[in-house]
Amino acid sequence: MGEERKQPGIGFPQQEAAWIRSFLAGERDGFDALVLSYKDRIFNLCFRLLDGDHEEANDSAQETFVKMYRSLNQFRFDSSFSTWIYAIAVNTCKNKLKSAEFRNRKRRLSLDPVCGTGECASFPRLEDPAPSPLAQLEAKERQALVHQCIDALPEDARELIVLRDIEGFSYEEITLITGYHLGTVKSKLARARRRLCEALKGA
Amino acid sequence: MECSQVTDLLSEYMDDVLDPLLKSEVEGHLSICGDCTEALNELQSALEAVRSLPPVQAPPDFLDAVHERIDENSFFRRVLNKLFRPPRIKLPIELAGVLASVFLIVFLYYGLETEVMRQGTAPEPPLTGRLHFEEYKSLPLSKGSEDATRKPEPQPFGGLSGKPEVRSASPEMAGTRAAPPVAAKARTIRLALLVKPFGPEIDTLREPKGKASPASKSRERERVADAAASRKAALGETGKAPAELEQAAEEQPAAASASKPQEREDLQDAADALAAIRELVKQARGTVLEVKYRQDPRKPESVLIQVPARSYPFLMEHLRRSARLKEDSEGTPRVPEHEQIRLHITFTPGE
Numbered sequence: 001m002g003e004e005r006k007q008p009g010i011g012f013p014q015q016e017a018a019w020i021r022s023f024l025a026g027e028r029d030g031f032d033a034l035v036l037s038y039k040d041r042i043f044n045l046c047f048r049l050l051d052g053d054h055e056e057a058n059d060s061a062q063e064t065f066v067k068m069y070r071s072l073n074q075f076r077f078d079s080s081f082s083t084w085i086y087a088i089a090v091n092t093c094k095n096k097l098k099s100a101e102f103r104n105r106k107r108r109l110s111l112d113p114v115c116g117t118g119e120c121a122s123f124p125r126l127e128d129p130a131p132s133p134l135a136q137l138e139a140k141e142r143q144a145l146v147h148q149c150i151d152a153l154p155e156d157a158r159e160l161i162v163l164r165d166i167e168g169f170s171y172e173e174i175t176l177i178t179g180y181h182l183g184t185v186k187s188k189l190a191r192a193r194r195r196l197c198e199a200l201k202g203a
Numbered sequence: 204m205e206c207s208q209v210t211d212l213l214s215e216y217m218d219d220v221l222d223p224l225l226k227s228e229v230e231g232h233l234s235i236c237g238d239c240t241e242a243l244n245e246l247q248s249a250l251e252a253v254r255s256l257p258p259v260q261a262p263p264d265f266l267d268a269v270h271e272r273i274d275e276n277s278f279f280r281r282v283l284n285k286l287f288r289p290p291r292i293k294l295p296i297e298l299a300g301v302l303a304s305v306f307l308i309v310f311l312y313y314g315l316e317t318e319v320m321r322q323g324t325a326p327e328p329p330l331t332g333r334l335h336f337e338e339y340k341s342l343p344l345s346k347g348s349e350d351a352t353r354k355p356e357p358q359p360f361g362g363l364s365g366k367p368e369v370r371s372a373s374p375e376m377a378g379t380r381a382a383p384p385v386a387a388k389a390r391t392i393r394l395a396l397l398v399k400p401f402g403p404e405i406d407t408l409r410e411p412k413g414k415a416s417p418a419s420k421s422r423e424r425e426r427v428a429d430a431a432a433s434r435k436a437a438l439g440e441t442g443k444a445p446a447e448l449e450q451a452a453e454e455q456p457a458a459a460s461a462s463k464p465q466e467r468e469d470l471q472d473a474a475d476a477l478a479a480i481r482e483l484v485k486q487a488r489g490t491v492l493e494v495k496y497r498q499d500p501r502k503p504e505s506v507l508i509q510v511p512a513r514s515y516p517f518l519m520e521h522l523r524r525s526a527r528l529k530e531d532s533e534g535t536p537r538v539p540e541h542e543q544i545r546l547h548i549t550f551t552p553g554e
Contacts, residue, residue, distance in 0.1 A: 035266050043261035058262060065269045146252045164218075165253045171220060190214035197249040 016081045024073060031072070035065050038082075041167070042089050048162045049093040051151045056105070060096050064089040083176040086169075090159060090177055097155060149199040157192030164189055204232045209239045213246055391507070391545040395529035396480075396522070398473040400552035473550040476526055477503045480548065483521050487514035492545070505549040513540040527553065 016037070022030030042064055047057035067088050075084060096102050150158055163169045163177060174185050209232045215221045216229050233240050262268070286296065471479075477494065484491055489510030497504045510518055522528055529551070 032266060035269055039261040039265050040258065043265070044258045047259045048256075054259075057259070058265070058268075061261060062265070062269050062272050066272050069269075069273050142252065143256055146256060150253065161253065165250050166256065171218070186215055186220075190211055193214050193246055193250065194210075196253070197246050200249045200252065201245060 013081070017077055020072060020075060020077075020081065031069060034068070034081075034085075038085055039065070042085065045086065045089050045162060045167060046093050048150065048166055049090070049159060050096060050102070052147055053102075053105070056096060056102060060092045061089070064092050067092065080173070080176070083169075083173050086163075086167075087177045087179075090163075094155070094159075145203050146200065149196055149203060152199055153192060153195060156188060157195060160185065160189045161192050161196060165193075204228050206232075206236060206239050209233070209236070210242060213239070213243050217243070217247065217250070391547050394522075394546055394548045395551040396476055396548050397470055397527035397529070397553035398476050398550045399470045470553045471526060473503050474501045476550060477506060479525060480506055480508065480522075483518055484508045484510060487511070487518045489514060489518070503550055505547060507545060507547050509543050509545045511540070512542050512544050515544050518546075 016034065019030040019033045019037075023034070024030075039061065043057055043061040046060040046064070047054065050056045050060060064085065068085055071088075075081065150161060153161065159178065160174065163174050164171075169177065171182055171185050171189075174180070174189075175182050178185070180188065209229055212221060212225060212229050216226065219226075221229065233243060481491055487510045489508055491506060491508050493507040495504040495506075496502055
């Protein structure tokens with residue numbers, strides 16, 4: 001039963017603090033180092049939260065770092081930079097999900113022809129180390145199915161699943177990122193997991 | 204513990220965040236409940252599937268795209284976009300510009316107009332013709348200008364080479380009213396220039412008042428007549444009647460006249476004064492508009508001239524220096540330099 005968590009986005013706080021101070025001193029290299037350090041994780045978070053839309057995930061991830069660029073001088077070093085940048089990313093994605101532009105795009109994409117496996121054409125090519133093509137195809141089918149199940153979850157449930165089970169944040173960190181109370185995070189996460197489990201069972 | 208309670212705690216049990224007491228109770232229930240155990244296995248396999256999702260990586264040019272976006276959204280551009288992109292903001296800014304321009308034009312126009320009015324038309328009553336006439340009449344020397352044509356008062360006259368004298372005719376006006384406002388087109392400054400008395404009747408008119416003895420008068424007449432005869436001989440005017448000679452002699456100031464005041468010896472001949480005025484007007488880049496004579500081209504009565512306002516001080520300075528003047532006032536009238544000033548100069552026989 002042991003908790004198999006990915007290493008969360010918390011890198012090296014000392015190094016991150018040095019990059020931030022370098023950026024605040026006027027050197028852009030510090031900012032570039034922060035972007036390079038977090039770009040994949042932020043992009044992955046946006047991709048999962050935005051229904052697997054690669055283009056929208058790219059846009060939201062860029063917007064996240066632009067916001068970071070503008071507001072990094074407000075960062076307080078007594079808190080974790082990873083939760084701070086993730087909070088920006090989650091809010092950016094929430095705003096994107098609420099936007100009419102994103103809804104129209106999602107509606108338009110749902111009318112596009114899907115591939116034989118049921119995976120949306122906008123999905124990226126997923127890598128699988130399985131040697132046989134059949135195994136690769138099965139793995140892709142399974143990943144696409146899981147992804148569809150996650151996308152089918154309500155927004156807050158998906159958010160908690162992604163933060164906890166994909167990004168590997170602790171409950172306390174999730175409270176910092178989402179602003180929920182600890183009890184709310186626990187109850188919402190339990191409910192979201194049950195719904196995901198039922199969805200996967202039904203699929 | 205019932206199955207529903209255990210099902211709710213399975214998520215936290217998987218994450219190992221339950222307190223030890225609850226954890227032991229859940230584990231006790233799972234050891235005896237196959238359904239809850241199966242539910243736990245399903246949940247674990249579902250989360251395994253989620254965690255097995257491969258991470259998606261950002262595009263290779265992600266950092267460049269972020270930099271480009273930052274540059275696009277610089278503070279200056281954001282301000283410009285906020286100011287000019289939305290049409291509802293664009294219109295008020297243009298409208299504000301138009302309003303500012305209109306305000307500036309109106310301010311400049313009325314400001315200049317007020318300044319011109321303040322300089323050109325002062326609130327004090329203008330120097331109308333009637334007021335001028337009354338003040339003019341009240342002056343001790345004023346009557347000469349009007350009566351000189353008909354009844355030139357006999358006055359003692361100075362020498363031939365006398366220099367006219369400038370005299371302010373109305374010191375009270377000069378004291379109380381400095382530089383009356385003059386509207387260039389409507390106002391004419393009137394001056395009286397004291398000249399030698401005209402006419403042959405001077406002597407006869409002066410005779411009843413004269414205090415000299417008949418013998419001295421006859422000697423004086425003889426000297427004057429001799430001087431006139433010699434002058435006319437020099438001019439080639441021969442054949443004139445003796446009376447005319449006498450009249451001409453009367454026009455010449457008697458140098459030996461002991462009875463006339465010293466300051467009246469400098470009075471200038473009207474014709475000479477007119478010639479001097481013409482020369483001054485020419486130097487002042489002005490114009491002689493009109494000259495009136497007393498039935499004789501050698502006896503000008505008045506002259507109307509027009510000079511630029513900027514030349515007015517120059518003209519008056521020379522007039523005061525070279526002639527005796529009666530002025531309505533002193534000082535330069537407040538007229539813009541680019542406008543014209545008219546002066547009506549009357550040649551008044553001096554006393």
